[in-house]
Amino acid sequence: MANETTSFVAGLEDVVANTSDICFVDGKEGRLLYHGYDIHDLVNGKASFEEVVYLLWHGTLPTRAELNTFTRQISEQRALHPKVLAFLREVPADANAMAVLRTAVSYAGLYDPDDGDESREANVRKATRLVAQIPTIVTTFERIRQGLEPVQPDPELSAASSFFYLLRGEKPDEFTERAFNIALILHADHELNASTFSARVTAGTLSDMYSAITSAIGTLKGPLHGGANEQVMRMLLEIGDLSKAKAWITDALAQKKKIMGFGHRVYRTEDPRATHLRKLSKEAGERINELKWYEMSQVIEGVVKEQKGLNPNVDFYSASMYYALGLPVHLFTPIFACSRISGWTAHVLEQFANNRLIRPRAEYTGPTHATYVPLDQR
Numbered sequence: 001m002a003n004e005t006t007s008f009v010a011g012l013e014d015v016v017a018n019t020s021d022i023c024f025v026d027g028k029e030g031r032l033l034y035h036g037y038d039i040h041d042l043v044n045g046k047a048s049f050e051e052v053v054y055l056l057w058h059g060t061l062p063t064r065a066e067l068n069t070f071t072r073q074i075s076e077q078r079a080l081h082p083k084v085l086a087f088l089r090e091v092p093a094d095a096n097a098m099a100v101l102r103t104a105v106s107y108a109g110l111y112d113p114d115d116g117d118e119s120r121e122a123n124v125r126k127a128t129r130l131v132a133q134i135p136t137i138v139t140t141f142e143r144i145r146q147g148l149e150p151v152q153p154d155p156e157l158s159a160a161s162s163f164f165y166l167l168r169g170e171k172p173d174e175f176t177e178r179a180f181n182i183a184l185i186l187h188a189d190h191e192l193n194a195s196t197f198s199a200r201v202t203a204g205t206l207s208d209m210y211s212a213i214t215s216a217i218g219t220l221k222g223p224l225h226g227g228a229n230e231q232v233m234r235m236l237l238e239i240g241d242l243s244k245a246k247a248w249i250t251d252a253l254a255q256k257k258k259i260m261g262f263g264h265r266v267y268r269t270e271d272p273r274a275t276h277l278r279k280l281s282k283e284a285g286e287r288i289n290e291l292k293w294y295e296m297s298q299v300i301e302g303v304v305k306e307q308k309g310l311n312p313n314v315d316f317y318s319a320s321m322y323y324a325l326g327l328p329v330h331l332f333t334p335i336f337a338c339s340r341i342s343g344w345t346a347h348v349l350e351q352f353a354n355n356r357l358i359r360p361r362a363e364y365t366g367p368t369h370a371t372y373v374p375l376d377q378r
């Protein structure tokens with residue numbers, strides 16, 4: 001039954017649900033802008049992830065002094081509350097890393113010193129802690145599950161370098177830091193993607209920052225969204241060999257299977273993030289003398305393009321790139337969250353600054369004149 005307003009659009013495709021200054025996605029031209037700055041310029045200009053977080057939150061690029069202060073504010077907040085650390089030690093070692101992150105973030109909210117203060121200043125401080133601590137949660141749980149002791153954060157390190165330090169206890173080489181910094185920049189924001197929409201819906205009820213981010217993490221986890229990067233790598237590992245890639249994908253498409261890492265709700269052309277990640281996947285493979293995953297990805301891209309006209313999205317080449325950097329597959333989606341927390345928090349701050357409850361309608365398809373039959377007569 002149609003409701004009295006507008007007609008139903010499956011998946012809210014192309015429905016405009018809010019205004020935002022943060023991010024522009026041009027699906028036809030394949031452009032992605034953060035507050036007007038093209039991601040290609042941010043990557044080619046060697047921006048740091050911290051610079052991009054500042055841009056997303058404040059709408060302008062920081063001066064050197066502003067960036068130094070901002071970077072320090074983040075890096076000094078990396079250590080976890082002892083209660084959160086204790087929680088990570090109790091989690092079953094085989095728990096899903098995104099489920100652990102979702103629960104740990106929700107739990108960390110209870111111990112945030114600004115819990116209960118809903119001023120913009122307090123919410124910026126909460127956002128800073130979330131950007132700083134989500135990577136610590138991800139890496140610390142990974143070490144604990146491997147039977148290793150957590151590493152104390154080093155505030156002198158960049159976000160990209162710190163991730164590897166907290167994971168492995170040693171700083172990454174220059175290439176790894178550069179590649180990871182670019183990956184963090186590329187995943188930082190993407191307009192009203194599903195997880196950001198979740199965050200804004202939660203914030204729109206005037207709930208709190210941690211509730212909004214917990215909603216977002218749960219939404220990112222799914223394989224149609226951020227979870228696709230892990231599925232891409234599992235597919236590559238299942239295919240196993242370059243010589244099998246073409247036949248495997250052709251067969252999968254013939255069976256009408258969805259190929260993870262392809263297709264997009266908005267892009268009708270190359271996802272501009274994939275352009276950088278493809279290049280980095282190749283470079284990362286060359287460095288370890290293992291180009292197999294990149295080459296298989298190339299074959300898959302060719303077949304899917306030819307047979308379905310679909311382009312790779314951000315999750316396709318990030319998979320083989322992370323793998324070549326030696327990162328465990330089950331951390332790929334949590335790594336996405338380490339970056340996207342910057343965009344989620346920017347959107348929550350924007351929602352709070354100009355809020356209206358987000359409450360769409362459903363087109364009712366159920367019965368309308370059912371007759372109640374008392375329980376003992378059914």
Ligand SMILES: CC(=O)SCCNC(=O)CCNC(=O)[C@H](O)C(C)(C)COP(=O)(O)OP(=O)(O)OC[C@H]1O[C@@H](n2cnc3c(N)ncnc32)[C@H](O)[C@@H]1OP(=O)(O)O
Nearest residue numbers: 223224225226228257258259260261262263264265313315
């Ligand atoms: C960070 C991100 O979230 S990026 C996206 C990550 N997700 C993935 O990579 C999962 C694989 N991709 C998909 O499932 C989809 O392309 C999505 C979820 C990204 C977009 O979904 P939608 O906009 O709803 O597109 P929808 O699923 O309706 O696809 C339209 C058509 O393209 C086909 N198609 C879309 N993606 C794929 C794919 N990856 N493999 C094979 N066919 C596909 C669909 O089967 C459908 O074909 P049909 O019209 O013949 O039935």
Ligand SMILES: O=C([O-])CC(=O)C(=O)O
Nearest residue numbers: 189190192193194265314
């Ligand atoms: O925009 C989307 O629908 C998904 C996406 O690419 C992202 O979240 O980065």
